[in-house]
Amino acid sequence: xxxxxxxxxxxxxxxxxxxxxxxxxxxxxxxxxxxxxxxxxxxxxxxxxxxxxxxxxxxxxxxxxxxxxxxxxxxxxxxxxxxxxxxxxxxxxx
Amino acid sequence: xxxxxxxxxxxxxxxxxxxxxxxxxxxxxxxxxxxxxxxxxxxxxxxxxxxxxxxxxxxxxxxxxxxxxxxxxxxxxxxxxxxxxxxxxxxxxxxxxxxxxxxxxxxxxxxxxxxxxxxxxxxxxxxxxxxxxxxxxxxxxxxxxxxxxxxxxxxxxxxxxxxxxxxxxxxxxxxxxxxxxxxxxxxxxxxxxxxxxxxxxxxxxxxxxxxxxxxxxxxxxxxxxxxxxxxxxxxxxxxxxxxxxxxxxxxxxxxxxxxxxxxxxxxxxxxxxxxxxxxxxxxxxxxxxxxxxxxxxxxxxxxxxxxxxxxxxxxxxx
Numbered sequence: 001x002x003x004x005x006x007x008x009x010x011x012x013x014x015x016x017x018x019x020x021x022x023x024x025x026x027x028x029x030x031x032x033x034x035x036x037x038x039x040x041x042x043x044x045x046x047x048x049x050x051x052x053x054x055x056x057x058x059x060x061x062x063x064x065x066x067x068x069x070x071x072x073x074x075x076x077x078x079x080x081x082x083x084x085x086x087x088x089x090x091x092x093x094x
Numbered sequence: 095x096x097x098x099x100x101x102x103x104x105x106x107x108x109x110x111x112x113x114x115x116x117x118x119x120x121x122x123x124x125x126x127x128x129x130x131x132x133x134x135x136x137x138x139x140x141x142x143x144x145x146x147x148x149x150x151x152x153x154x155x156x157x158x159x160x161x162x163x164x165x166x167x168x169x170x171x172x173x174x175x176x177x178x179x180x181x182x183x184x185x186x187x188x189x190x191x192x193x194x195x196x197x198x199x200x201x202x203x204x205x206x207x208x209x210x211x212x213x214x215x216x217x218x219x220x221x222x223x224x225x226x227x228x229x230x231x232x233x234x235x236x237x238x239x240x241x242x243x244x245x246x247x248x249x250x251x252x253x254x255x256x257x258x259x260x261x262x263x264x265x266x267x268x269x270x271x272x273x274x275x276x277x278x279x280x281x282x283x284x285x286x287x288x289x290x291x292x293x294x295x296x297x298x299x300x301x302x303x304x305x306x307x308x309x310x311x312x313x314x315x316x317x318x319x320x321x322x323x324x325x326x327x328x329x330x331x332x333x334x335x336x337x338x339x340x341x342x343x344x345x346x347x348x349x350x351x352x353x354x355x356x357x358x359x360x361x362x363x364x365x366x367x368x369x370x371x372x373x374x375x376x377x378x379x380x381x382x383x384x385x386x387x388x389x390x391x392x393x394x395x396x397x398x399x400x401x402x403x404x405x406x407x408x409x410x411x412x
Contacts, residue, residue, distance in 0.1 A: 005397060
């Protein structure tokens with residue numbers, strides 16, 4: 001019976017000190033092959049020092065249709081930003 | 095969803111594109127946008143993969159180790175570019191297998207340029223210089239396209255492709271500095287690849303059915319004719335510099351438009367090749383279908399092995 005190779009998401013740390021970033025995806029039969037393929041597909045020019053792979057089906061993504069209730073509540077909370085507070089100009093280092 | 099609601103969503107969608115918002119995979123999009131993108135991105139991916147064939151054919155016959163490693167790396171890049179693009183198309187809900195099926199059945203097209211044969215080593219030069227040169231012009235224009243995964247793939251591809259064109263031009267440069275036979279070989283390659291390269295930009299604007307919609311969705315940022323003109327204007331001086339002659343008796347600098355005028359393109363040839371009657375259409379398709387069919391047992395075996403390993407691990411954990 002024919003089974004398709006599962007899809008994996010690839011995250012690469014381009015150098016130490018930076019976070020892993022999503023680079024793309026690929027098909028592989030298991031994690032080991034996904035890592036090897038990720039190396040060949042996404043780091044042919046020294047783009048990375050570390051790779052994470054995770055099977056795409058394990059990622060839970062928010063639904064853009066719910067962006068309103070998820071993200072809009074943050075918009076009117078200006079008091080979470082330093083510029084909300086009025087201080088005299090003479091104040092330094094704050 | 096009611097018609098009213100869909101119309102509303104479509105209006106919001108068009109507004110997002112106008113203000114240069116990127117569209118991401120899970121966002122709502124009109125069905126036509128999805129289908130157009132699946133078609134263009136998958137055909138772009140197929141072009142990369144089929145494009146490996148004419149050059150792969152010359153790897154074992156590269157004239158030096160320097161040329162061989164460069165050509166190998168270029169062909170490997172093309173495989174990688176195909177994979178970036180297939181992944182981008184998959185985010186729109188089509189599977190990798192469906193795309194291969196469309197390629198193998200002839201339903202999906204790929205760039206016609208790869209239906210021309212690579213007869214001599216100089217063709218490796220002409221392909222890198224002209225074909226990749228034309229591809230870069232098309233692709234740079236696509237880096238700002240509205241569909242996020244496609245735009246990101248394009249940025250990565252453009253970064254990697256500039257070496258492709260340079261290695262091609264270097265091959266032509268060396269040949270043009272060589273013996274008369276080498277110069278003739280370079281000129282012959284230019285003669286054969288010049289017109290098909292111009293055709294890579296697609297039909298003239300007034301005969302291109304998708305241009306208007308594609309411009310609106312920023313799937314195209316410049317028209318076919320504009321890109322073709324840009325290619326000609328940048329390539330003619332490069333040919334002159336290495337003493338090669340563009341095979342177009344009507345080619346002439348036009349001071350008024352600050353660009354070259356050029357002779358008529360043989361669109362009958364273009365449509366013949368698109369319809370499957372080019373010199374290598376059958377050969378290319380046969381190579382792809384064979385690779386897919388003869389690889390079936392490998393893909394199946396790898397999958398079975400992975401499943402067996404997984405089961406063994408689960409057993410040990412108990």
